[in-house]
Amino acid sequence: MQSIAQQPSLFTPEDLPEVSTPWEIVDSEDQLYAEVVFNLPMLKSYHYLVPSGLRDNLRPGARVRVPFGTGQKLTQGYCVSLTRTRPAHRNFKAIESLLDAAPLVDAPMLRLTRWISEEYLCSWGQVLDSVIPAGVKSKAGTRELLHFELAEGYETRLTTLKLSATQQRIVDVLRSTTEPMAGDELTGLAECGLSPLQTLRNKGIVVATKIRTWSKSVSSVGENDTSAILLNRNQHSAVTRVIESLASGKSETFLLYGVTGSGKTEVYIRVIEEVVRYGRQAIVLVPEISLTPQTIRRFRKRFASVAVLHSHLSDAERHGYWQQIARGQVQVIVGARSAIFAPAPNLGLVVIDEEHETSFKQDSTPRYHAREVARQRVRDAGIPLILGSATPTLETWLRGIRKEEIVLSLPHRVAQRPLPPVMIVDTRNDQSLQKGASLGRAMLVAMRESLAKKGQIILFLNVRGYSPALFCRACGQSVRCPDCDVTLTYHKQRQIALCHSCEYSIDPPTSCPNCGKPGLLFLGQGTERLEHEVKARFPGVSVLRMDSDTMQQKGSHDRALESFRQGEVRILLGTQMIAKGLDFPNVTLVGVIDADTSLHQPDFRASERTFQLIAQVAGRTGRGELGGKVLVQTACPDQPAILYAARHDYTAFARQELEHRHTLGYPPFVRILRIILRGEIEADVEKAAERIRLGLESKGLERDGILAKILGPAPCPVARLKKYFRYQLQLSHPSGEVLGQLWREIEPIVPELTPVEISVDLDPISFR
């Protein structure tokens, strides 16, 4: 057991004492019970007896193996609490074994994961299983090595034995240390091979223990370069205000509302410096695509230890960082959504940059939003939260208006640089665009001008592939995926027609699969087609396309951005991958090829998204001395989202959009619970959806004096996905708690609806 005490968190199940079941179970007065939850969609927790052999080692937050369900199959679960009070039922089963020598999560994380399960209507076990990285569960990156030490009472034994010179050296080396020594190190120091060591073991002089050690370690070392940037007045007052809050021990949330390039990141860094001075840690969440070397470098430059958690980490690296963080060795954790669960022992601050980004919401169970989890985590810890954005979500903005949260503004770009002028191009007045080209007259003129002045260009089009539809003029149909309700996208380079929902693909058809007539039309443009057109229009100019097709390889994203930074690439074109966070002073033109793709989504947030998109891409230019401008091609130039974005007027946009949402009864004035049903037989799915609706109505929809509204059932916008038919219901009410209650009341009928599968999504951001 000694080894466990030395390396508490690094041990695997094999290292624990062998359990000889059945344990002796005495149902005595001071029996200990463990509450266990499972990674299964069920709300109940179960109590198990803790066998005497595990009483000293089992802690809440560790995994156990217990008999469970029909057949009492040994199943893995999470111990979430221990109690001496006998729970009210009989026939306790005992825990079969303990899987973690030390808890994987601490008490605050147990509270947080429990809150998530209640808020997002899933089980606690599902949340725990999802937030603890696989590499931490499997202890990836560690291995067991034999370590040696002198046996108890070896001295008495030595009196009757004669040792060889080599054996004596081994004993001497081991005498000089108090810790067991790794085999390699020992044979090195004693200048010997393995056999004398083995002899000493046989003679009972030396004993061996297995100890888990890291095979490769991760580095979080930064440069800690102190900055010379002088904060401007607005930055200074923002920093001062948050630091006051830090000192107060209150949990306040700040919306750092600042246009692109207004110096928000510098504000985060200054506040974090203060947090680090207190000996505490900070978590900074950024969208995955912003985890560029540029961002990382900025933090590494300013702090002595920074862990970067992105999706390309191996299990071993993730585990390595997790342990470093848990030991308090990391000052700043920068990462995407799941970094909100970083086990920082003394967290002092959470920052969410680009608060409005949809990637902060997880789209599988648990369907949490990292911003809401952060709000809960900081409340529990009594620390501040900073949400940064140039285009805050209307949910966050409304909290600011209602003074529930504190708005800190950075209204200007640093160094007095103006925001770029945004020009709207009406595509209906341009013949070549009408004929299917991507670059209109105005765009071509602006591009030529920009290139002539040695500037660089970014073109944005959020559709990948060559064309999003293969259209038959004879029968008026498009080629569709047989399993999903979507058209196939033509990819010219790969020579396939591909379903972007399920990856189904076929050779590009030459005739219509519906009517058999030849001559399919490539309808609409994707980035691949845009690339062809740009190259044809600007021969000799280096063009780079960035989308998930060209950026498959690890590191390709960074290489692409580096060649753009170096000026080797003059025109960068791509999907939303290039809309965010990039800071290249030489970019003098940003072109939005088709603003209407985001405007015409079946989603009440389409307008908000379009505004955000134009504001974000506009943020990519005008950052240097050359200035810059933005061209937006659209067939809807009168849409408020486009008009306000062209004026850089977020507050006016927010005002009118909030009015609109208020009138229609949409978030942020209500919350929505989306109930999605799927099954292989459409009639079953529809019937199940109808039963849910009737069930909800029978429970009484008036709660807190306000009627909860039900929309549907109706087929989802993508009515078929991966062979499943999909239906949805939308339940709305101002209180999220009420929505939760209603769902919990109706949930017991869910098992009766099998094989139709049901999932619920609170505050959905996708309505596909």
Ligand code: ADP
């Ligand atoms: P944002 O996060 O709002 O887009 P950044 O913090 O990235 O803005 O700032 C944009 C650029 O301006 C960065 O290169 C940053 O180093 C620089 N910067 C920030 N604050 C100042 C300042 N007070 N004086 C001069 N340069 C600054």
Ligand code: ZN
């Ligand atoms: Zn498909």
